[in-house]
Amino acid sequence: MIDINKKASNGEVPREGVLDTIGSTPLIHLCRYLGTADIQLYAKMEAFNPGGSAKDRPARAMIEEALRAGTIDRNTTIIESTSGNMGIGLAQACCYYGLPLICVVDPFAQEQNVAIMQAYGARIERVTRPLQGAFLKARLARVMELLNEIPHSFWPNQYANIKNPLSHEQGTVQEIDEALNGEIDYLFVATSSTGTARGCRDYLQKRGRRTKVIAVDAEGSVLFGGLAGRRRIPGLGAGHVSVLAAGQKFDDVKRVNDLDCVVGCRRMVKYEAILTGGSAGGVLEAIRAMIPELRTKVCAAILHDSGTRYLDTIYSDQWVESELGCSIEKLQARIEQPGQAGRVAGQRGSRFTPHLREYVKEHATI
Template sequence: MQHSEVIHNSTLKNVIDSIGNTPLIELNRVFTASNFKVYGKMEAANPSGSLKDRTSVNILKEALLLGYIKSGDTIIESSSGNMALGLAQACLYFKLKLIVVVDPKINSHTKKLLNAYGAKIEYVTKPDPEKGFLGARLQRVHELLENIPNSFWTNQYGNKKNPEAHLVTMKEMFGALEDPLDYLFVTVSTCGTLMGCADYISQNGLKTKLIAVDALGSILFGDEKSNRLIPGHGSSVKSNFLDKNFVHDAVKVSDLECVKGCWSLLKNEGILAGGSTGGAISAINKYADSIPKGSSCGMIICDRGERYLDTIYSSDWILDNFNSKDNNLSFLNNE
């Protein structure tokens, strides 16, 4: 009788230890017309489904270590989705309560996940006249902090542990490659990820050119504020982290370009990812003429696409929001 081979895999002590060490995937089908390579860091493989798992745990671990919080305390954060889910998972593990302040752009799948994790959802329904929904969410955070004893704001918008978390993300990405990347495309919102990448590049003396991917209607790289449909990237308020001296260039992408990028990644690579990832795909295509032949590029696959099934991956939603003679929606055809 032939015995099957037994494979011994290492075990982890808890779900928190499973965060990070995500795969790096060569995206060799979605950019076939280009003369350069693109690698995607699969942050969607983190246990709650996004890059924000790293940020959430990095902030909470320090707060626990320094005694800012203890078991039973209440964590409060403003989030459009991914940070909320990363915190929801981590708070359950660390025995912390969680209140997430959201606005109408949060999608139904994320709300269902937050309810499953036991997080309390606090809604703001009207944008701040100057600072939009983000400004209104932050104002509500401060009101809650004043009224809830033993509460703590993780403050993804200003806590230095946000960018610091992504020194590890970059160490993993660059460690998996024989040579440093020539270009790194990073979508921006709080700019924590962007500046964590910038810090790694600077600290290691790399020549990697950092390209920010921002949303049309976001003020981070020069636009006037306007309404946006795709959550998770862009911002209506200035970043506390952003230092443009470390950014080689910026590319603006529209909501529809985010959608098209998502569908292209799905159809060509079989990867179901979120809106900001689609933005990065489109940004690389828009920037392709500026990338020398033979270059290597990196991007981050920030989150899973399941939470966007009712929007980005819904033909009805796309037709409702983008069906005009000026928009080419041929990607909706089953080819």
């Protein structure tokens, strides 16, 4: 019999099921994206989770906690509102544990995401009209109806469940912090339920880190006192302030629009050969807009998912032109435009090694 506790030559130990592969995602040094050598930027690649996004972490945590507590069993129907990634994370976890799942989605959910949920066995409920101007409110109203209609049903409630931020506090940010030896000046996080940003902030505060946590929100999002407006990129911003989001404060909030997200995604492909999801593009452009104040700093960004689920939208020239009113020529100009071009003379205190500085000079000049 094979001793599964014995490490292989590469240090790997077999995992106990697919959910055990969640976490320990790569942290990648982005040498080219910003077009400057005096900022260290690291990207936490959550697309490497088995379900393809950062939402795998809270999805697993919420389901396993409910199973441990006896709140649910194999006869329980799980019901959740989702714009896509949480639905996939829950679909995978529910499939693994043999739990029926209903995902409530709206018209902005990517069809590929919906197809993945269905492939895992999830039932899809669609809302087609916003409630009081917000599709999130409409999704939540439908969740309430289903909970009343279906006996022995359970709502994990990603918008209020403390396991959401805890999964990031005990996983995502801890992995980043340990990889960078606690030396992080800025951490950039996309916000929607605010679970990721809240968990990261709590971890860093408890350890006395001086890291500034920057929440990246969408224009048209009502979070942090914003005004409701049209948004086309799922997973970034919210039309309703959730329990987890209420009263939350971060060191700063940066707002990005839909086109910023597209530019960030396209630029990431061009200069780093990485296909990122919509919210990641927004995060990256928020960083690029802050180049003057980030010089000599160590920055980390959590990139929530992959661009493979946005091929028909963000990576489609036709969609960008028809939905966002941006011609391909204008889009290309935005992609190639320097963020805040030019170095600031006399900068001191950079943590780059001479070797790394020379490498970036050679390879990252844009």
